[in-house]
Amino acid sequence: MSDNDKLKPHRDAIDEIDATVLDLLNRRAGHARAIGELKGTGVVYRPEREAAVLQRIQDLNRGPLPNEAVARLFREVMSECLAVERPLTITYLGPAGTFTQQAAIKHFGHAAHTLPCATIDECFRLVEARQADYVVAPVENSTEGSVGRSLDLLVSSPLKACGEVVLRIHHHLLRKLPEKDGIRTVYAHAQALAQCHEWLNKNLPEQVARISVSSNAEAARLAAEDSHAAAIASQAAAERYGLIKLAANIEDEPNNTTRFLVLGHQGTDPTGRDKTSLIVSAPNKAGAVHGLLQPFSAHGVSMTKLESRPSRAGLWDYVFFIDIEGHADDAKIQAALQDLSAQAAFMKLIGSYPLAVL
Numbered sequence: 121m122s123d124n125d126k127l128k129p130h131r132d133a134i135d136e137i138d139a140t141v142l143d144l145l146n147r148r149a150g151h152a153r154a155i156g157e158l159k160g161t162g163v164v165y166r167p168e169r170e171a172a173v174l175q176r177i178q179d180l181n182r183g184p185l186p187n188e189a190v191a192r193l194f195r196e197v198m199s200e201c202l203a204v205e206r207p208l209t210i211t212y213l214g215p216a217g218t219f220t221q222q223a224a225i226k227h228f229g230h231a232a233h234t235l236p237c238a239t240i241d242e243c244f245r246l247v248e249a250r251q252a253d254y255v256v257a258p259v260e261n262s263t264e265g266s267v268g269r270s271l272d273l274l275v276s277s278p279l280k281a282c283g284e285v286v287l288r289i290h291h292h293l294l295r296k297l298p299e300k301d302g303i304r305t306v307y308a309h310a311q312a313l314a315q316c317h318e319w320l321n322k323n324l325p326e327q328v329a330r331i332s333v334s335s336n337a338e339a340a341r342l343a344a345e346d347s348h349a350a351a352i353a354s355q356a357a358a359e360r361y362g363l364i365k366l367a368a369n370i371e372d373e374p375n376n377t378t379r380f381l382v383l384g385h386q387g388t389d390p391t392g393r394d395k396t397s398l399i400v401s402a403p404n405k406a407g408a409v410h411g412l413l414q415p416f417s418a419h420g421v422s423m424t425k426l427e428s429r430p431s432r433a434g435l436w437d438y439v440f441f442i443d444i445e446g447h448a449d450d451a452k453i454q455a456a457l458q459d460l461s462a463q464a465a466f467m468k469l470i471g472s473y474p475l476a477v478l
């Protein structure tokens with residue numbers, strides 16, 4: 121029997137299965153359309169339901185596809201179903217090809233329309249003015265620390281957090297030509313240069329100039345225009361500007377991740393696997409900071425993040441960005457927040473949202 125003869129029964133089976141999968145996908149989309157009609161002009165995106173769908177799919181999965189793969193596939197299926205209800209517009213700090221765009225697509229799937237903005241302020245403003253549906257904003261990087269502008273905007277913006285995205289950051293050396301010889305300049309965002317410092321020292325000659333630019337996508341754009349240049353940038357930027365990957369994953373710290381918040385106008389219902397973000401500031405008196413933390417331990421609430429930043433209101437005042445496990449509707453969190461509001465000079469709930477599933 122020839123190889124083709126051996127393949128045929130499997131390919132026939134795949135053809136039959138594909139027809140069934142297609143039919144089922146369209147039936148699913150039909151239900152999404154009906155749900156969209158019931159929602160009317162209300163909010164179509166339901167993060168708590170999406171998290172539950174993705175979690176359930178992974179619990180049901182018996183392989184051979186890995187859980188991560190089935191979750192990614194169903195992420196795209198839901199993205200297309202949501203677009204049948206109403207397509208979403210998501211703002212992010214541009215240009216196209218940045219890690220923030222990658223985070224937006226990871227969270228909302230490819231059917232969402234991602235809209236690049238020149239500043240994080242503009243991303244927030246468009247959503248506040250309801251000219252876009254959600255903003256995806258970077259809040260912290262595992263090696264570089266917090267993103268100050270995003271945190272400052274969280275203090276003043278009326279938007280609520282309804283999701284989080286955790287993105288593994290991989291940097292690649294990209295070029296128009298398929299070899300390292302003849303590179304005179306490497307363009308990259310300052311953070312990427314810092315995160316790949318050791319690799320650059322070991323792998324590129326000393327005389328190659330390292331030039332920092334406004335984003336990794338801009339670095340890729342410049343490298344696409346100059347055959348003596350290379351860029352350190354993401355896979356998405358490589359694809360967008362048609363560059364060849366000369367070296368993959370060149371970051372010095374292999375667990376380099378960035379965390380983003382998804383913000384819009386809606387709150388979310390509890391899923392049982394949630395996180396709550398809030399901002400507080402302490403009154404200017406001895407022991408005040410201890411007083412801010414005490415309600416969480418008293419009510420058995422786990423804190424996953426505590427970050428301080430100088431407040432813009434007063435010279436020596438600090439605001440604290442706190443993440444806790446659980447939803448603001450949970451009884452013990454309600455009790456902790458009630459105690460906290462009695463202690464804090466200022467308190468603002470940024471929102472409760474499902475833990476990132478993907």
Ligand SMILES: O=C(O)C(=O)C[C@]1(C(=O)O)C=C[C@@H](O)C=C1
Nearest residue numbers: 155164165166169170198201202
């Ligand atoms: O269950 C809903 O509310 C839907 O709109 C359906 C659906 C889905 O495709 O499963 C689509 C979008 C929502 O964000 C959540 C889930």
